[in-house]
Amino acid sequence: MTEDKKDRKTRLTVLVALGANLLIAAAKAAAGVLAGSPALLSEAAHSVADSMNEVFLLAALRRSRRPADQRHPFGYGKERYFWSLLAAVGIFVMGGCFSFLQGVQALRSQEQESTGGYVIGLSVLGVALVAEGGSLLRALYQVRRQPGGIGGDPALRTVIAEDGTAVLGVLLAGAGMALHMVTGRVVWEASASMAIGLLLVYVAYRLGKEARDQLIGEAVDPELRRRIRALLDEQPEIDNVADLLTMRLGLDSTLVAARIDLRPGLDSEEVELVSERIKAAVAKAWPEAHHVFLDITDAPPDAQRSPATRDASA
Template sequence: LLSEAAHSIADSLNEVFLLASLKRSRRPADARHPFGYGMERYFWSLLAAVGIFVTGGCFSVFQGIEAFRSGGSETRQGYVIGLVVLAVALIAEGASLVRAVLQVRGAARARGRSMAAEIRHGHDPALRTVLAEDSTACAGVVLAIAGIALHMATGEIAYEASASILIGLLLVYVAYTLGRAARGQLVGEAADPEVQRELRAFLVEQPEIDTVTALLTMRLGPDSVMVAARVDLTPGYDSETVELAMVRIRHGVRDRWPELDQVFLDVTDAAATRRGAAADRRP
């Protein structure tokens, strides 16, 4: 019960973190943060992972070890009430898990991929964290019920202590997984490889572009991606035509991929580049 209580406290604090991340990440861009505050979600998700690790995982493992060291001195009174409390918790956590699953399914359907792919490659850390927390909470409650029931039936505290340690290890694993994902997003994560391939093909198809020599992307938030491309131009266009073409291409990128909202094109002249290379080769 103490392990599950610590888990519930960690979940409650994490919900506050995630609520803060949703509100703060929606602030408009300003002079200090010209690309907006989308990465706030990744930061607060990392704090949530740390909370799960410390408040839930470490405490649960500690409780299990202390129960083993008690040598069976713990009382067996009040276990029926404990089981009732856990049953109510399982119903509440199960309802929350169903809502999270439905939300993930809706997001996966909107992107045209499976739920498993959405969980692995989804870019909303808040949704991923809530789903992980609710799944772990249900599994933890089941382990706690099993440990208490076996303790009542056999009188062996080892079952309850083992359940507490298993809950802690499960929380540590979930915290590590969430923290690793948040770290990857905080240090700068590229757009999906499929989007990068489609974007490169789209740029190459433009009549004004000869080649795309470099294409870099970085996710600025769940719904915001920065694109920086270095393109060589086809010879024969004047500066005004090139300027209008770049504006058209930027609008075309944003219309086709709304999340690519920060597009920068570094324009070079392919013919000039070739002439420069030929001059360098002259004796």
């Protein structure tokens, strides 16, 4: 699957989630104000936060595909991670903190809480459950059909995390409202609001941590690094791979840098040809390796190296 086709599918998934969240955010907010329900208002804040985050993700999809230029010679692939970090902050501030404060405020309120509009509120949550569940199924369907699954796509990962959290949040809010209606005790609904807040804070922390790791420069997974090193070790001209560094520059772009010792006796022209051939071999095996750098030195003659030293360096 080409990069553009992947982005089109991910963009459609984000747009489906955005449309669902905008509709149910308005419905939750109206029903929450009518019913005076802290859990429903918490869910409304949750949906508003998700809607804003999906706008961030759409910006990430568009901006991360810009070609490299003089100021950004390695491209704009890390834009995805930046906007995903902003989405995590949005979930934390707008969703998690507001929901937790709604629960605390409900517990501290001295007024008798009314449940007069809760039937409408529960009906809205039922519609929200269907909409959020449909959006989640759309995202999971893309993951199942996409080669490599979710891979390292932060936009798709964020949509799945948001929709999964939204489904669980709706269930928590519904349970809290129902128990409030049955028992007449607002503590159930306040607890549901705080639980939603804590859930959102946890999800925001996990998404933010992943985005931070990718922004500061994350290596490829150990298995891929092992395969790259094995390919280098197989090259007949390479005497030793002294060091191998990798860094993901974006969803489909990786930097590979290796310090290698070539076998003795190669002249400068041969070294250049060998270098180009090795770079081509790496790029052919892993097309996402857009930048391959080799720091080449001549290995000392075998006669000057003991077997133990040679084995240790390898």
